[in-house]
Amino acid sequence: MASLIPETTQKILTHEALRSAAKQSTGCLVVPVRLRRAIKKYLREEADPYMRRKVLSLSQSFSGIKDVHLHLASSTSKELVEDPLKSLERSKRWKIKSSYGDIGFKYSDDQTMAYVASRMPAVYCACYRVLSEVRRRLPDFSPAKVLDFGAGTGSAFWALREVWPKSIEKINIVEPSQSMQRAGQRLIQGLKNLPLIHSYSNIQALAKDLKKSERGHNLVIASYVLGEIPSVKDRITIVRQLWDLTQDVLVLVEPGTPQGSKIISQMRSHILWMEKRKCRKSHEKETSKEILAVKAGAFIVAPCPHDGPCPLENTDKYCHFVQRLQRTSSQRTHKRSKGNPLRGFEDEKFCYVAFRRGQRPQESWPLDGIEFETLKEQHAKRNLEDLEIDYEDLIKLNEAADIVPFEETDPANYDSDVMEVDKGDDDNDEEDEKDGNDEETGDADLGGGWGRIIFSPVHRGRQVAMNVCRSTNRDASEGSFERIVVTQSKNPALHHQARRSLWGDLWPF
Numbered sequence: 001m002a003s004l005i006p007e008t009t010q011k012i013l014t015h016e017a018l019r020s021a022a023k024q025s026t027g028c029l030v031v032p033v034r035l036r037r038a039i040k041k042y043l044r045e046e047a048d049p050y051m052r053r054k055v056l057s058l059s060q061s062f063s064g065i066k067d068v069h070l071h072l073a074s075s076t077s078k079e080l081v082e083d084p085l086k087s088l089e090r091s092k093r094w095k096i097k098s099s100y101g102d103i104g105f106k107y108s109d110d111q112t113m114a115y116v117a118s119r120m121p122a123v124y125c126a127c128y129r130v131l132s133e134v135r136r137r138l139p140d141f142s143p144a145k146v147l148d149f150g151a152g153t154g155s156a157f158w159a160l161r162e163v164w165p166k167s168i169e170k171i172n173i174v175e176p177s178q179s180m181q182r183a184g185q186r187l188i189q190g191l192k193n194l195p196l197i198h199s200y201s202n203i204q205a206l207a208k209d210l211k212k213s214e215r216g217h218n219l220v221i222a223s224y225v226l227g228e229i230p231s232v233k234d235r236i237t238i239v240r241q242l243w244d245l246t247q248d249v250l251v252l253v254e255p256g257t258p259q260g261s262k263i264i265s266q267m268r269s270h271i272l273w274m275e276k277r278k279c280r281k282s283h284e285k286e287t288s289k290e291i292l293a294v295k296a297g298a299f300i301v302a303p304c305p306h307d308g309p310c311p312l313e314n315t316d317k318y319c320h321f322v323q324r325l326q327r328t329s330s331q332r333t334h335k336r337s338k339g340n341p342l343r344g345f346e347d348e349k350f351c352y353v354a355f356r357r358g359q360r361p362q363e364s365w366p367l368d369g370i371e372f373e374t375l376k377e378q379h380a381k382r383n384l385e386d387l388e389i390d391y392e393d394l395i396k397l398n399e400a401a402d403i404v405p406f407e408e409t410d411p412a413n414y415d416s417d418v419m420e421v422d423k424g425d426d427d428n429d430e431e432d433e434k435d436g437n438d439e440e441t442g443d444a445d446l447g448g449g450w451g452r453i454i455f456s457p458v459h460r461g462r463q464v465a466m467n468v469c470r471s472t473n474r475d476a477s478e479g480s481f482e483r484i485v486v487t488q489s490k491n492p493a494l495h496h497q498a499r500r501s502l503w504g505d506l507w508p509f
Helices: 015-022 033-046 051-070 074-082 090-094 109-118 120-137 155-163 178-187 203-209 232-244 258-285 289-295 329-334 375-380 391-400 415-419 430-437 492-499
Strands: 145-149 170-174 196-200 217-223 246-255 298-302 321-326 345-357 450-460 463-471 479-487 506-508
Touching (some): 015 492, 033 178, 033 329, 109 120, 120 155, 120 217, 120 246, 120 321, 120 345, 145 155, 155 170, 155 217, 170 203, 217 232, 258 298, 258 345, 463 492, 479 492
Parallel strands (some): 145 217, 170 196
Antiparallel strands (some): 298 345, 450 463, 463 479
16 A cells, blocks of 8 residues: 555654644633624523523423434344435435424424523534534635535534634525524624525425535535434435535534434445445446546545444444533523532533545555654663753742732633623624634644544553554555553653543544
């Protein structure tokens, strides 16, 4: 496989570049000022005294959906994913008329209001985390036309505006719930420089309204919606329709539960199987490999470093990630806690997968050509004069240091409270600075040399143990789930990087 890698890609990265490229996780996110103000204004206009009760009712409804999913037949799911063309009802499924809202979860006005108050900030942060990684892994990707399936109140729309604030020109929204559509429209009232937005109740209405030449979208996203569809057949049908509407990148996001991870794994296997089947058929007709690469194919942008079967299938573990966010004032007001004071933050667990059309680029692995020194070798090269301590200068520094008195902060106040006060429609807020802060967080390529850290690394003394999903070959066609232990004595440079790695970061090979 070394012959497949061109000589121009054999670049050697420094230790600092490796750490920067591997960093994909984000610390505690703060919901943008505009979104917090919009939510606060929406809830103030509704002014419902029984909001806490409605939030609790919405949570119980989500739990009911999970119970329905647990009773789904696993044999039917396996048959549809492995070979969906065996079903005699494939023509009916492709012409499905009912929208997912009719067969899944229906949102009333009260539930929509409770969703905006309790769930929308967390869903926004999960979508922002996923789309930010897509932007970092695909620096040349700037979508102009986007399809948001299952848009709800617009959580993904707000995340898209934050990640690509200038490139998006048109957004098609598919949301069957009229209550959700109305809430989403009210939340974006007053925003400037909005793209062209078209709303539809289902995919069929979207297909009828658009010409065949206009159905392609640069980016298609479906967030927190597939889990609301109890039928596996309808779920696969919708994902295939979304893939047909995808011109470049398709993103699927689900809650970080065992059922959500199972749904993502099923859709991942199905799309990869479908594209491999097309490649085999095209290979029989076309003799040129270049034509084959352009016409068919799909690979995983994130989180998987390979396109093979998921190594966590048929195990007691499931692939998911966590994003911490600072709770907004509406969440702290309307959410209930079990007797204890409500924390100022919450952890949103999510699963996701991002596909891109075409063949995975063949890149050199990041550790190719890099030589690491052991701790013993580093100590042997030390200059003893550099280890001498000037005690006079040290005493002067200690005497000049001022003792800062301890000030107890009010635990009820948060940074978001200061910025949520309505001071007018000033669009030049502090969140605009984030657009440029995350631009150059790394240059990790799409080759198979970058593994993914699953679960939190374990620190024991001078060693770090990590669970890493990685590619086992150069073309990233197969993968494995391994436990890697990095010690300071054998590799101080990688140990320094491992100590700062978090759940969801990349790991070089």
